[in-house]
Amino acid sequence: MDIYVLIKQVPGTSNVKMDEETGTMIRTDTENVINPLDENALQAAFDLRSGFAGSESSPRVVAVSMGPRPAMGALREALAMGADAAVLLCDKAFAGSDTIATAEALAAGIRHQAGITPGQPLPDDTLIICGERATDGETGQVGPMIAALLGLPVSTYVRRIETVERGGELSLLVERIVEDGFERVRLALPALVTVVKDINQPGFPTLAGKIAAKNADVPVLGPAELGIDPAIVGLGGSPTRVIKVFRPKFSRDTRLHTYDNSGKAVGALVEFLGERGIGLN
Numbered sequence: 001m002d003i004y005v006l007i008k009q010v011p012g013t014s015n016v017k018m019d020e021e022t023g024t025m026i027r028t029d030t031e032n033v034i035n036p037l038d039e040n041a042l043q044a045a046f047d048l049r050s051g052f053a054g055s056e057s058s059p060r061v062v063a064v065s066m067g068p069r070p071a072m073g074a075l076r077e078a079l080a081m082g083a084d085a086a087v088l089l090c091d092k093a094f095a096g097s098d099t100i101a102t103a104e105a106l107a108a109g110i111r112h113q114a115g116i117t118p119g120q121p122l123p124d125d126t127l128i129i130c131g132e133r134a135t136d137g138e139t140g141q142v143g144p145m146i147a148a149l150l151g152l153p154v155s156t157y158v159r160r161i162e163t164v165e166r167g168g169e170l171s172l173l174v175e176r177i178v179e180d181g182f183e184r185v186r187l188a189l190p191a192l193v194t195v196v197k198d199i200n201q202p203g204f205p206t207l208a209g210k211i212a213a214k215n216a217d218v219p220v221l222g223p224a225e226l227g228i229d230p231a232i233v234g235l236g237g238s239p240t241r242v243i244k245v246f247r248p249k250f251s252r253d254t255r256l257h258t259y260d261n262s263g264k265a266v267g268a269l270v271e272f273l274g275e276r277g278i279g280l281n
């Protein structure tokens with residue numbers, strides 16, 4: 001079984017700067033971290049893997065990220081936490097990708113790792129786990145879009161995952177949060193799930209994990225290696241157009257009145273409200 005965990009590197013600060021000219025995020029000079037829900041996705045994969053401990057069909061957990069070179073840091077962190085392998089999709093052709101172009105690249109990355117070409121199905125024992133949303137873009141679209149591109153069933157807002165084996169066939173039983181409670185859904189594999197924070201408490205990298213991660217070979221792939229047309233990714237492959245990005249400017253009309261007694265202050269306040277049609281009866 002292969003479990004692909006999608007890891008997005010996001011700014012580790014709420015002070016995100018935007019390039020108002022291009023409408024894109026300025027990702028240099030900010031400290032970057034793994035998108036917090038992707039750590040939950042990783043932990044969910046590790047928990048499933050530990051259910052197969054000692055078995056020949058123990059899943060291989062592969063961390064996949066698309067992003068600029070520094071995203072390698074997020075992948076090494078994922079390896080240090082326990083991922084078995086990682087792959088970075090990085091090329092200038094990917095720059096400016098919107099959610100659909102991001103999903104195209106990530107779907108191609110998964111196909112490449114699974115050794116299949118577009119149109120071929122993923123092996124039955126494949127699971128893809130994403131965070132429900134990323135803290136920067138926050139659309140929650142990438143996971144379901146990848147599922148659509150790969151023709152997979154998808155379950156979102158998942159807070160619990162179990163594998164079920166029946167007649168030698170593996171499927172998933174998941175619990176997903178809905179407005180008034182939760183739903184239990186059975187999913188045939190291959191499938192994609194997006195997870196919420198309630199699913200688990202992510203672990204920490206170990207020292208041995210950090211050492212192994214430092215020396216691990218992480219392939220860096222672009223459109224040529226993935227066998228995709230560069231025109232379907234990056235700004236050119238992104239139907240979304242950011243017309244304008246700006247910081248909202250708050251302008252408040254503040255007047256300060258000072259009175260030497262509260263009677264005058266209340267009178268002035270009543271007059272002020274009256275001028276705005278807010279009368280006292």
Ligand SMILES: Cc1cc2nc3c(=O)[nH]c(=O)nc-3n(C[C@H](O)[C@H](O)[C@H](O)COP(=O)(O)OP(=O)(O)OC[C@H]3O[C@@H](n4cnc5c(N)ncnc54)[C@H](O)[C@@H]3O)c2cc1C
Binds near residue numbers: 027
């Ligand atoms: C016109 C346009 C131009 C853009 N240009 C740029 C740009 O130049 N540079 C830039 O960095 N962003 C750019 N973006 C933002 C980019 O589209 C989003 O960051 C990206 O599509 C992911 O969307 P999201 O953050 O909403 O992810 P969500 O859908 O909220 O993420 C859900 C989950 O999907 C997975 N995921 C999402 N993105 C990735 C990823 N890259 N790698 C691995 N897993 C992932 C993670 O598991 C994550 O938890 C642009 C967006 C638009 C609309």
